[in-house]
Amino acid sequence: MTMHVDVEINGVRHRREVEPRTLLSDFLRHDLGLTGTHVGCEHGVCGACTVQVDGRPVRSCLVLAVQTHGRSVRTVEDLSDPEDDVMHPLQEAFHANHALQCGFCTPGILMTIEALSADLAEMSDAAILEALSGNLCRCTGYRNIVCAIRAAGEPGDGEGTGSWA
Amino acid sequence: MKPAPFDYIAPTDISGVLDAVAVEDAKILAGGQSLVPMLNFRLARPALLVDITRVHDLRHLRRVDGRLHIGAVTTHTDVEHSPLVREHWPLLSDAVRHIGHSQIRNAGTIGGSLAHADPAAELPAVMLALDAQMTIATGSGNRTVPARDFFHGYLQTALAPDELLTEIVLPHLPTGSGADFSEIARRSGDFALAGVAVQLQTSTDGICTSAAVALIGAGPVPLRSHAAEQRLIGSELTSGDIAECVQSACLGLNPPADLHGSADYRRRILAAQMQAGLERAAMLATADRRGHDHAR
Numbered sequence: 001m002t003m004h005v006d007v008e009i010n011g012v013r014h015r016r017e018v019e020p021r022t023l024l025s026d027f028l029r030h031d032l033g034l035t036g037t038h039v040g041c042e043h044g045v046c047g048a049c050t051v052q053v054d055g056r057p058v059r060s061c062l063v064l065a066v067q068t069h070g071r072s073v074r075t076v077e078d079l080s081d082p083e084d085d086v087m088h089p090l091q092e093a094f095h096a097n098h099a100l101q102c103g104f105c106t107p108g109i110l111m112t113i114e115a116l117s118a119d120l121a122e123m124s125d126a127a128i129l130e131a132l133s134g135n136l137c138r139c140t141g142y143r144n145i146v147c148a149i150r151a152a153g154e155p156g157d158g159e160g161t162g163s164w165a
Numbered sequence: 166m167k168p169a170p171f172d173y174i175a176p177t178d179i180s181g182v183l184d185a186v187a188v189e190d191a192k193i194l195a196g197g198q199s200l201v202p203m204l205n206f207r208l209a210r211p212a213l214l215v216d217i218t219r220v221h222d223l224r225h226l227r228r229v230d231g232r233l234h235i236g237a238v239t240t241h242t243d244v245e246h247s248p249l250v251r252e253h254w255p256l257l258s259d260a261v262r263h264i265g266h267s268q269i270r271n272a273g274t275i276g277g278s279l280a281h282a283d284p285a286a287e288l289p290a291v292m293l294a295l296d297a298q299m300t301i302a303t304g305s306g307n308r309t310v311p312a313r314d315f316f317h318g319y320l321q322t323a324l325a326p327d328e329l330l331t332e333i334v335l336p337h338l339p340t341g342s343g344a345d346f347s348e349i350a351r352r353s354g355d356f357a358l359a360g361v362a363v364q365l366q367t368s369t370d371g372i373c374t375s376a377a378v379a380l381i382g383a384g385p386v387p388l389r390s391h392a393a394e395q396r397l398i399g400s401e402l403t404s405g406d407i408a409e410c411v412q413s414a415c416l417g418l419n420p421p422a423d424l425h426g427s428a429d430y431r432r433r434i435l436a437a438q439m440q441a442g443l444e445r446a447a448m449l450a451t452a453d454r455r456g457h458d459h460a461r
């Protein structure tokens with residue numbers, strides 16, 4: 001059995017037929033070719049698959065594609081526009097602060113932190129670490145990720161190196 | 166790691182849900198934060214998933230006659246950010262932050278956590294400590310079950326497979342109350358190794374009139390420590406009173422042992438958390454009385 005899904009993804013409306021058991025992560029990657037969303041553990045632990053549904057970060061491996069019917073989903077592909085070659089300030093800050101190595105965890109972290117954009121300037125390092133607690137990174141040791149997030153929260157171009165208190 | 170096939174339906178009202186779950190092998194899907202991992206591992210293979218997140222009547226947080234009514238599909242995030250809960254039921258506010266991570270709390274629901282009844286989960290213990298009432302919709306009308314009769318065993322509750330938990334009701338807490346929640350987990354966001362939820366009530370002269378001490382990780386279901394509570398009632402909640410109560414409470418504890426901690430280790434951390442939690446709750450109860458006197 002397949003079901004009809006009508007969902008807005010990165011501002012574009014998609015109407016598709018899917019099996020109810022299709023996970024949102026697989027729908028994004030396999031049906032729509034949006035492979036920026038990474039899949040690590042498929043049981044909610046690693047955070048690599050984090051996307052925003054109606055503005056809130058959630059695990060796309062724990063959401064069924066059919067559940068997003070009538071909702072709006074944002075993935076990492078929405079952060080920058082490949083046409084004009086400009087990255088999102090958070091992405092710029094990750095770049096400038098060497099906040100990724102293999103990059104597997106990065107899309108999930110970006111979609112988690114981007115939802116907090118309005119609060120970043122006020123967030124302490126402890127609050128940033130708490131916000132990151134649901135995203136595992138095996139490479140960086142998190143330190144440069146925190147620096148990047150701090151830099152993104154500072155006024156300016158996000159190129160500065162956020163200090164680690 | 167992909168679910169086995171199933172059918173899916175998303176009713177928009179409670180009677181639609183009850184009709185759907187009357188079918189054999191149907192399973193309710195709320196936030197999916199416990200059920201979808203089980204589907205992915207194929208530990209659960211329902212024939213039909215009944216998504217209740219589109220039932221508007223199941224998602225609310227409101228105070229009626231001093232009591233808090235929480236719709237079962239209210240997310241952990243909604244509870245966490247509710248000023249109403251923060252002000253009147255701080256125990257729930259404090260505990261909910263310990264659930265998983267923000268991404269889990271954005272999807273997971275209070276009803277799902279209680280229906281799932283993981284022995285290490287925060288909310289079952291909080292409901293026990295607050296003497297919550299669970300409203301359950303069945304094919305033949307509603308029934309109400311107090312928290313103390315709701316949790317039956319490891320992942321077992323009073324809910325039958327064709328029943329729907331619709332609402333959780335928390336009683337009014339009078340002036341002079343103090344609460345504390347603490348837990349120990351290996352990593353931030355993990356399920357707790359052990360935890361303690363405390364809700365104290367004091368009279369105008371500082372005597373403890375009621376006490377609830379609920380323990381996580383002390384058995385297959387969250388437990389109320391009646392030994393501790395009886396020692397506290399009638400006392401002035403001094404550190405000495407509390408130490409005595411913790412000692413007698415720990416004698417009767419038989420926590421499980423596993424990879425993450427021995428029974429003895431769990432008993433020790435439960436004792437330390439009870440002592441600290443009760444001391445903090447007693448201070449808050451005093452502050453609550455003073456704040457109230459001051460306001461008058």
Ligand SMILES: Cc1cc2nc3c(=O)[nH]c(=O)nc-3n(C[C@H](O)[C@H](O)[C@H](O)COP(=O)(O)OP(=O)(O)OC[C@H]3O[C@@H](n4cnc5c(N)ncnc54)[C@H](O)[C@@H]3O)c2cc1C
Pocket residue numbers: 043044045192193194195196197198199200201202217237238263264265266269272273274275276277278279280281283285286287288324328329330331354355356357
């Ligand atoms: C990485 C990770 C970490 C987590 N950490 C914690 C933690 O530290 N503490 C914690 O408590 N939880 C934790 N959880 C679980 C989380 O709290 C879940 O949200 C919760 O246990 C289940 O709620 P849900 O809405 O997601 O329910 P679902 O997963 O949709 O359902 C769970 C079960 O309850 C049943 N059910 C759901 N709603 C109802 C209802 N209204 N009436 C009758 N039956 C119903 C379902 O049929 C199913 O059997 C974690 C989950 C993950 C993935």
Ligand code: FES
Pocket residue numbers: 038039040041042043044045046047048049050059060061062
């Ligand atoms: S792939 Fe979804 S949390 Fe790991």
Ligand code: FES
Pocket residue numbers: 099100101102103104105106136137138139140
């Ligand atoms: S950069 Fe490799 S996992 Fe984070």
